[in-house]
Amino acid sequence: MNGVSEANGEGSRSSREWKALGALVAVFLALFFLPVGVPRFDNALKEGLELTKWYAQEHVLLCLVPALFIAGGISTFVNQASVMRYLGPKANRALAYGVASVSGAILAVCSCTVLPLFGGIWMRGAGLGPATAFLYSGPAINVLAIVMTARILGLELGAARAIGAVLFSMAVGLAMHWVFRREEQARAEVAADLPVPEARRPLWQTVLFFGAMVGVLVFANWSKPAQSTGLWAAIYLWKWPVTGLFAAGLAGALGLWFGFNWRELGLAGALVLILSLAFPREPLIPFVAGCAGLAVLCGRHRGEGREWLEASWTLTKQIFPLLIAGVFVSGILLGRPGHEGLIPSEWVSRSVGGNSFFANLFSSLVGAFMYFATLTEVPILQGLLGSGMGKGPALALLLAGPALSLPSMLVLRSIMGTRKVAVYVALVVVMATLSGLIYGALFG
Secondary structure, rough: HHHHHHHHHHHHHHHHHHHHHHHHHHHHHHHHHHOOOOOOHHHHHHHHHHHHHHHHHHHHHHHHHHHHHHHHHHHOOOOHHHHHHHHHHOOOOHHHHHHHHHHHHHHHHOOOOOHHHHHHHHHHHOHHHHHHHHHHHHHHHOOOHHHEEEHHHHHHHHHHHHHHHHHHHHHHHHHHHHHHHHHHHHHHHHHHOOHHHHHOOOOHHHHHHHHHHHHHHHHOOOOOOOOOHHHHHHHHHHHHHHHHHHHHHHHHHHHHOOOOOOHHHHHHHHHHHHHHHHHHOOOHHHHHHHHHHHHHHHHHHHOOHHHHHHHHHHHHHHHHHHHHHHHHHHHHHHOOOOOOOOOOHHHHHHOOOOOHHHHHHHHHHHHHHOOOOOHHHHHHHHHHHHOOOHHHHHHHHHHOOOOOOOOHHHHHHHHHOHHHHHHHHHHHHHHHHHHHHHHHHHHO
């Protein structure tokens, strides 16, 4: 037996060494034949860096950092029994999918910002179906984006996008639950045997606490509308004062219900207020100071505060590196809006004309792998439609693009595994393709 074990160990080590050698050879060959100096490659590399820089400036601080705090808070403060009750594998389906879809629609975030939130509810025991319904609905069921689509691209396409996105969130969740129903059943049985932890505070306090954080996330990222009049424009003018009110509410919740030191909360709030008055045209400065202050306060708070910070940091280490790498690769391959990467934009424009199966499938695949920030899909699509894109492929891109991206796929793989990510991506691409075919046949 010892001889067999030693032989297996030697074989395993030998296999690892061969893999390491193969990886080193692959990296060496890639560097040796790197096409530096070729204009398209150099430009693609520049586009990757430009997109990564833009993402870091526009999304990491305002979107990702608050989302990571919310996700860490879910892992720390949300009772697992509550998640299982409303979103667990054995929860009432109408309630579970309704809660998941509505929650995602309220957030109105991009495909990358929703990832920490998905990870938070998934780790607390949410069923795969409701969790993926939430994952899709966050970026896809964006009320402002749907309104912009209707205004700029036409009421017909805006209505099709709204109906398709709502139905998609339900269909994707139900399909994921059915495909992995055995795993979900086993997961539900294990969760049923776990002792129910005692709630540390009433549910309404937890709801208000997370409501304040979600308010900060939503209003800090409220995008400037195309028109300077109307409700959206009015909200945009007041976005930072409203964000400040939600931040003050969060501070109050931390002092009243979580035992944070009032003096420290007051000092942090005063610093943010002073910076807001000193830099009225640079709201990012007080916002970053507020986030840093929250991290410091959590680190100084023994117990739940420190647990919250550690949970948020764990998610940051898991998500952030993959996200940045994915954005960089996406920029190299497809470039930024209005700029080219390695893949020529002519290929895209030429491949999405008409309403063929290939045109809809190609549009869905490009949308799935390209990174779309919130609302940017509308002007991109406007340009493609002007270049001859068919109505069916346009809808396919609208349904697949905002909900997926190469960066989000890389992160999702680390959260729920390769098989589940592959099935999720395939479901979105196939349903977007079929929706485009049907829509194009009816209205093309």
